[in-house]
Amino acid sequence: xxxxxxxxxxxxxxxxxxxxxxxxxxxxxxxxxxxxxxxxxxxxxxxxxxxxxxxxxxxxxxxxxxxxxxxxxxxxxxxxxxxxxxxxxxxxxxxxxxxxxxxxxxxxxxxxxxxxxxxxxxxxxxxxxxxxxxxxxxxxxxxxxxxxxxxxxxxxxxxxxxxxxxxxxxxxxxxxxxxxxxxxxxxxxxxxxxxxxxxxxxxxxxxxxxxxxxxxxxxxxxxxxxxxxxxxxxxxxxxxxxxxxxxxxxxxxxxxxxxxxxxxxxxxxxxxxxxxxxxxxxxxxxxxxxxxxxxxxxxxxxxxxxxxxxxxx
Ligand code: SF4
Ligand code: SF4
Ligand code: SF4
Numbered sequence: 001x002x003x004x005x006x007x008x009x010x011x012x013x014x015x016x017x018x019x020x021x022x023x024x025x026x027x028x029x030x031x032x033x034x035x036x037x038x039x040x041x042x043x044x045x046x047x048x049x050x051x052x053x054x055x056x057x058x059x060x061x062x063x064x065x066x067x068x069x070x071x072x073x074x075x076x077x078x079x080x081x082x083x084x085x086x087x088x089x090x091x092x093x094x095x096x097x098x099x100x101x102x103x104x105x106x107x108x109x110x111x112x113x114x115x116x117x118x119x120x121x122x123x124x125x126x127x128x129x130x131x132x133x134x135x136x137x138x139x140x141x142x143x144x145x146x147x148x149x150x151x152x153x154x155x156x157x158x159x160x161x162x163x164x165x166x167x168x169x170x171x172x173x174x175x176x177x178x179x180x181x182x183x184x185x186x187x188x189x190x191x192x193x194x195x196x197x198x199x200x201x202x203x204x205x206x207x208x209x210x211x212x213x214x215x216x217x218x219x220x221x222x223x224x225x226x227x228x229x230x231x232x233x234x235x236x237x238x239x240x241x242x243x244x245x246x247x248x249x250x251x252x253x254x255x256x257x258x259x260x261x262x263x264x265x266x267x268x269x270x271x272x273x274x275x276x277x278x279x280x281x282x283x284x285x286x287x288x289x290x291x292x293x294x295x296x297x298x299x300x301x302x303x304x305x306x307x308x309x310x311x312x313x
Contacts, residue, residue: 002033002034002035002036003034003035003036003064003065003173003174004035004036004038004061004062004063004064004065005035005036005037005038005040005063005064005065005066005067006037006038006039006040006060006061006063006065006066006067006084006087006088007020007037007039007040007041007042007043007066007067007069008039008040008041008060008066008067008068008069008080008081008084009041009042009068009069009070010068010069010070010071010072010073010077010080010081010097010098010146011070011071011072011073011074011077011097011104011143012069012070012071012095012097012098012104013097013103014042014069015095015159015160016069016070016094016095016097016098016160016161017042017043017069018160019095019158019160019161019162019163019166020067020094020163020166022163023163023164023166023167024163026167027167030167030170030171030174034170034174035065035170035174038061038062038063039060039061039063047059048060048080058079058080058083060080060083060084060087061087062087062088063087063088063089064088064089064090065088065089065090065092065170065173066084066085066087066088066090066091066092067092067094068081068084068091068092068093068094068098068146069094069095069097069098070095070097070098070102070104071097071098071101071102071103071104071105071143071144071145071146071298072140072143072144072145072146072148072149073104073107073139073140073143073144074137074138074139074140075137075138075139075140076137077137077140078140078149081146081149081150082149082150084150085150085151090153090154090173091146091150091151091152091153091154092152092153092154092155092156092169093145093146093147093152093154093155093156094156094161094166095156095157095158095159095160095161096157096158096159096161096258096259096260096295096296097159098145098146098155099145099146099147099155099156099157099260100145100157100260100261100295100296100297100298100299101143101144101145101295101296101297101298101299101301101302102159102295102296102298103159103294103295104143105142105143105145105296105297105298105302106294106297106302107142107143107297108142108143108297108298108301108302108303108304109290109293109297109302109303109304109305110304111304112139112141112142116131116139117131120132142298143297143298144298145298145299148298148299154169154179155264156169156181157237157239157259157260158239158240158258158259159258159259159295161239162239162240162241162242165179165181165182165239168180168181169181181239182237182238182239182241183238184237184238184262185233185234185235185236185237185238185262186232186233186234186236186237186238186240186246186249186255186259187233187234188238189238189241189245189246190223190233190245190246190249191218191219191244191245192218192219192221192222192223192224192245192249193219193220193221193222193223194222194223194226195222195223195226197226197279197280198223198225198226198227198228198279198280198281199226199227199228200227200228200281201280201281201282201285202228202281202282202285203228203229203230203276203281203282203285203286203287204227204228204229205287206229206230206253206254209252210224210227210229210252210253210254211227212252218244218245218249218250221252224249224252224254224255225254225275225279225281226279228281229254230254230272230286231249231254231255232254232255232256232257232268232272232292233246233249233254233255234271234272234275235257235261235262235266235268235271235272235275235292236255236257236258236259236260236261236262236268237259237260237261237262238259238262239259240258240259256294256295257292257294257295257296258295259295260295260296261296265299267293267296267301268292268293268295268296268301269289269290269292269293269301272286272292273289290302290305
């Protein structure tokens with residue numbers, strides 16, 4: 001018998017579950033010999049309240065390892081998360097939605113009522129539509145990361161997380177040792193050429209390609225931040241590197257920050273302002289500064305902007 005494992009998605013896109021499958025062949029011995037999956041709605045038709053809805057309480061089975069993906073945006077997510085905490089000995093938050101709010105927490109930058117109106121009553125959907133309120137889980141006041149609601153034993157960010165690191169976490173649990181995870185920033189894993197300071201004092205929008213010689217190795221390309229692009233490598237946790245360079249950088253595209261802040265409680269917006277200043281780039285040239293929190297809007301980092309009328313009240 002393997003280690004019992006439960007997998008549950010909250011406000012998620014299932015990309016993290018696909019990242020687990022992307023472990024590839026190495027996953028086969030893990031799931032056939034080492035793990036015994038007892039609950040995984042993404043893989044099996046397991047209902048919360050009995051298979052025919054006959055139950056009155058959530059029926060997530062007990063498991064040694066629980067893996068939770070997605071942000072906590074409504075009362076059903078919260079109930080499921082709390083049940084996972086009760087039933088699992090070790091609880092892992094997998095993916096940036098679970099660790100820092102991720103994409104669902106973009107909603108934290110807006111007034112909740114305005115968000116619902118924007119989703120259900122736009123001219124491109126149906127201006128006369130009613131906002132659903134029957135048999136739809138009641139939303140929370142904002143989107144939370146999992147560790148804001150329950151104790152989390154291990155966090156593995158990434159949107160999606162790196163399959164190699166997921167495998168390392170699973171294998172380390174099976175071997176009873178701490179996982180070996182990168183603790184540095186994306187920049188620390190980036191081989192691009194750095195001269196210390198950029199040549200421009202304003203952020204360039206990424207509407208034209210970065211300068212590089214097609215076919216030349218990545219370490220011959222000048223750092224994208226030094227080229228004036230808004231590369232969030234300095235303020236983003238490492239972990240996405242493949243074949244020796246961070247994923248986006250190897251595609252000659254600036255880092256967008258999808259692994260969340262380097263420090264658990266770091267603020268990617270404030271940290272990026274500092275990184276820009278160190279490069280001699282005017283932070284005011286960033287068109288939408290709040291977008292720097294696009295992956296880490298939980299933990300109270302992203303809040304609705306107060307309108308002038310509200311401020312005057
Ligand atoms: S972290 Fe990314 S891949 Fe995972 S559930 Fe969230 S949006 Fe999807
Ligand atoms: S800022 Fe971007 S391009 Fe420059 S070293 Fe960091 S990750 Fe690489
Ligand atoms: S380079 Fe940045 S945005 Fe791209 S995958 Fe890595 S952490 Fe995510």
